Amino acid sequence: MHTTGFVGHQPVAISTFLHQDYPKGTIKHSPASDVDFLEVRHQSQMSDMSSQLADKEARYQSEIARLETRSTELWDRLKNTERHCQDRTANLKSQKARATDEWARKEAQYRDTISALEADKAKMATESRERDSRKQAAISSLEAQNCKLASKAAALQMQLDAACADFAKELAEARSKNSFKQVKATDTEIQGSWRDLSFSVRQFVKEHCPPSFSPPMLQERRVVDRVPELKHFCLDPTLVLQSPLFSQSLLEMCIWGYLYKAVFVPHADYWAGKVGRSFMSTCVRLQDLITRNSNSRTSGSLLPAFHQWRSDSMHQLKKLGAMKPPSSESMAVNMLDYIAPILNQTSTGVLTSATAMDAVEIMLAAVSMDKIFRMSRAHYTVMISKGFPPFHPPLFGFPFDSAGMEQKPEFVGFGDRNGSHPSVVDLVVSPAIVKAGNTDGENYQSKQFLVKLGVVCSIQQFFVDAKKTQAKTASSTRQDVASSSSRTVRTRAMASAEREHPSGKEDRSDVDMLDYPDNDSK
Structure with a gap:
């Protein structure tokens, strides 16, 4: 028999309690005790179920409160979103209205521009028709003038043809006569003239320059700053100028440097002025071009033709009077002004007549040699440094090369005292002359040093010995x-x-x- 009871609104089968197994000896199987036990059991279960139900109800209430809070938040967010959408819609509507107004304004401007362009187009068409009519009238007038000029041109062409024929005949006769007297100086003559010029420079320094400079004198005259060429010929000009052994050698090279810049460079101002500078610039470019193509088959004929043209052009410049050199006196004065810091001057700074005369003698000799170099078919190059091109200053100390350099006789013996040969050049004393080809205009591939570069090596050894x-x-x-x-x-x-x-x-x-x-x- 099943009895149904309600515990917390839930039906409970009482018979289920009666059929449960219990350990033997724990419950006596009497009807009265069973009923009591069941009642106690039932009350205990009812109490547990009530507490569970209360816990669940509390959780349900908490969940309901959370859901209500969440619902409120979602509702507020929905309202904010709706409000934002409304604001955005209003903003878009205002932008659309402004865009519509702007479009209408631009469309009106566009119509006005089109109207103005159409008016300008009509005006330009009218002007073009008028211009075409004027052009046609001008063309007719020019055609008439062209007919007149054509007849004159035909007559002038006949005269030009006759003049060209006469000129070609005269040019052929002039070339056959070869009116230019070739400058053919032998190597011995060149070397002798160079020795005379070197002697004049050496004597000038001995007679008109101090044997050495004291530090106060160097500072007072600012020799190194006012004569920048000194830095091109030795590593430490201040130290060398204080030495009686080397000072005058460096001063000699300073004068050589000025002579090179004023006389021996291809673009020297004294030679034919602007015409000569322009011509020598052309010569240098042509020579560089021929040198770069020295391996081609035509190089053998290009170099002789080039140097013949150069030599004849030099004679022609001289013959036509394009060369108007300044006087030797003015060139000597310029040299003295340049080397004034290294001269023995009076307290007033006035140069003596002997100094000026010696400077003129040096300048005359240098110009005379340079004319030979320029008008000869042989190619001469004056070197004042260790390599080509000669106008670049050397980097001290550079290696000694016996093929193109020689130690000055008065300084030989110090560099190889310990059995070693000179290897580093510390001071340049005199320039060199390099000759390519010969005076007949041949064999330009061969080069030789007519005069070697005068140098001093191991200069520090001199100062060490001097101190000892x-x-x-x-x-x-x-x-x-x-x-x-x-x-x-x-x-x-x-x-x-x-x-x-x-x-x-x-x-x-x-x-x-x-x-x-x-x-x-x-």
């Missing part, structure tokens, strides 16, 4: 002065003792106590 010599000289001088002073003091002491002791008996105690350097200095 000065130290020895100073030491010996001090010893001589000391011995001389000692003898003088002893002589004076002996004379004084004789005066004090006429009998001849000397009192040597005073002499032995003398400190003769102090007494001598007093």
Whole structure:
């Protein structure tokens, strides 16, 4: 039999409690005890179920509250979204209205522009028709003039043809006569003239320049700053100028540097002025072009033709009077102004007549040699540094090359004192001359040094030896002065003792106590 009960609104089958198995000996199987047990059991279960139901109800209430809060948040968000959409819609409507107004305004401007362009087009068409009519009238007039000029041109062409024929005939006769006298100076003559010029430069420095410069003199005259060529010919011009051994050699090279810049460079101002500079610039470019193509088959004929053209053009410039060189006196004055910081001048700074005359002699000799170099068919190059092109300053110290350099005779022997050969050049003393080809205009591939570059190597060794010599000289001088002073003091002491002791008996105690350097200095 099943009895149904309600516990917390839930039906419970009481018979299920009666049929449960219990351990033997725990419950007595009497009807009264079973009923009591079931009742107790039922009440316990009812209590548990009530507590569970209360917990669930609390959770349900909490969940309901959370859902209500979430619903409120979603509702607020929905309202905000709706409000934003309304604002956005209103903004878009206002933008659309503004865009519509702008479009209408631009459309009106466009219509006005089209109207103006159509009016301009009509005006330009009218002007074009008028211009075409004027052009046609001008063409008719020019055609009439052209007919007249054509007849004149035909007559002038006949005269030109006759003149060209006469000129070609005269040119052929002039070429056959070869009116230019070729300059053919032998190598010996070139070397002799160069030795004379070198001697003049050396004598000028000895007679008109200081043997050396003291530091105050260098600072006062600002020699190194005012004569920048000095830095091109040695590593430390300030040190070299203070040495009596090297100072005048560097000053010689300074004068050579000015002569190179004023006379021996291809574009020197004294040679034919602007015409000569333009011509030499063309010559340099052509020579560079031919040199770059030296391996081609035509190079053998290009170089002789080029140097013949160069030589003949130089003669032609001289013959036509394009060369109007300045006087040698003015060129000498310019040189003296340039090298003024290294000259022996009076307190007023006025140069003597002897200095000016010697400078004119140097300039005349340099110009005379340069004319030979320019008008000869042989190609001469004056070098003032270690390589080509010659107008670039050397980088000190550069390697010594015996093929194109030589040590000055007065300085030979220091660089190879320990059995080593000179290897580094520290000072350039005199320029070199390189000759390509010959005076007949042939064999330009061969080059030779007519004059080698004068240099000094191992210059530091000279200063070391000079310091040692000065130290020895100073030491010996001090010893001589000391011995001389000692003898003088002893002589004076002996004379004084004789005066004090006429009998001849000397009192040597005073002499032995003398400190003769102090007494001598007093």
